[in-house]
Amino acid sequence: MNEILIISGKGGTGKTSLAAAFAHLAENHVICDLDVDAPDMHLILKPENTKSVDFISGHEAKIMEDQCESCGTCLEMCKYGAVKNEDDRYFIDPLKCEGCKVCVEFCPARAIDFPDRHCGRWFSSDTRFGPMIHAQLFPGEENSGLLVSLLRKKAKEMAREKRLDMILSDGTPGIGCPVIASLSGISLAVIVTEPTPSGRHDLERVAELCGHFKVPAGIIINKCDLNEKEAATIEAFASEKGFALFGKLPHDPAITRAMINAQAITEYADNAFTKQLTEIWERILQSLKPDNKPNKQSGFFNTPFIKTKIS
Ligand code: SF4
Numbered sequence: 001m002n003e004i005l006i007i008s009g010k011g012g013t014g015k016t017s018l019a020a021a022f023a024h025l026a027e028n029h030v031i032c033d034l035d036v037d038a039p040d041m042h043l044i045l046k047p048e049n050t051k052s053v054d055f056i057s058g059h060e061a062k063i064m065e066d067q068c069e070s071c072g073t074c075l076e077m078c079k080y081g082a083v084k085n086e087d088d089r090y091f092i093d094p095l096k097c098e099g100c101k102v103c104v105e106f107c108p109a110r111a112i113d114f115p116d117r118h119c120g121r122w123f124s125s126d127t128r129f130g131p132m133i134h135a136q137l138f139p140g141e142e143n144s145g146l147l148v149s150l151l152r153k154k155a156k157e158m159a160r161e162k163r164l165d166m167i168l169s170d171g172t173p174g175i176g177c178p179v180i181a182s183l184s185g186i187s188l189a190v191i192v193t194e195p196t197p198s199g200r201h202d203l204e205r206v207a208e209l210c211g212h213f214k215v216p217a218g219i220i221i222n223k224c225d226l227n228e229k230e231a232a233t234i235e236a237f238a239s240e241k242g243f244a245l246f247g248k249l250p251h252d253p254a255i256t257r258a259m260i261n262a263q264a265i266t267e268y269a270d271n272a273f274t275k276q277l278t279e280i281w282e283r284i285l286q287s288l289k290p291d292n293k294p295n296k297q298s299g300f301f302n303t304p305f306i307k308t309k310i311s
Pocket residue numbers: 063067068069070071072073074075090106107108109110111112
């Protein structure tokens with residue numbers, strides 16, 4: 001089973017628009033939205049939930065005010081500033097509580113409860129492009145790395161159950177915990193970048209992360225006509241480091257119109273841009289074939305076969 005992850009070093013590169021288009025072009029696949037902090041694939045794919053499950057992770061402390069003796073021990077012990085004291089009343093700010101349990105252990109009155117933490121929900125859904133696994137963390141909740149791992153597990157189970165041979169995931173921007181949780185053991189990371197200095201810098205960071213985890217990776221330069229010099233620098237970076245360059249896409253205002261219409265660009269338009277995008281998808285599939293597998297040691301592609309096909 002192939003697991004393809006679409007990521008970007010930063011937000012705003014057009015990652016989700018491209019991921020939605022690939023979800024449209026792909027066959028026999030499960031779609032997975034791993035951007036759990038700010039999921040937005042559902043805005044385009046309009047999933048119909050068939051299953052909705054609470055995501056429980058860790059614990060949070062809660063003071064039972066009727067048992068509290070107002071000794072102030074919890075305020076002193078909490079290193080996260082989560083315990084508040086107003087008008088001689090002690091309470092815990094759930095957004096700051098890290099669930100370390102120190103206050104629970106030290107409270108002389110046993111007045112602090114420590115229930116499971118309900119952090120969000122995950123969903124199994126049907127979409128017009130295929131089955132989908134996705135989630136929503138509640139505002140301010142963390143543990144997104146754990147939720148990403150859970151979603152990947154559920155997507156694999158769904159793929160096995162439905163006899164599908166690909167998981168196509170939209171990842172989180174950046175290089176934080178959820179991206180690391182998304183990368184381990186995948187078949188291919190597709191990094192979407194844009195030709196700006198910050199885009200290049202963030203690309204280098206996420207590419208380094210892929211190299212560190214020995215994950216095969218290739219690059220798409222989106223909005224390449226915005227800064228051709230930067231685009232050329234990114235191409236040189238890909239060539240030097242051994243990353244496949246899957247393709248370059250120009251800025252196309254139709255992408256915004258497609259999003260407003262809640263459609264993938266490949267559904268919305270049939271133009272030069274979508275033709276290029278379809279070719280990129282074919283290159284991505286080609287890169288997964290056994291004879292194009294990357295170097296097992298470095299995680300990088302051995303051959304620049306893809307670059308020779310780019311006009
Ligand atoms: S340690 Fe226990 S008794 Fe003391 S203020 Fe905190 S909750 Fe109240």
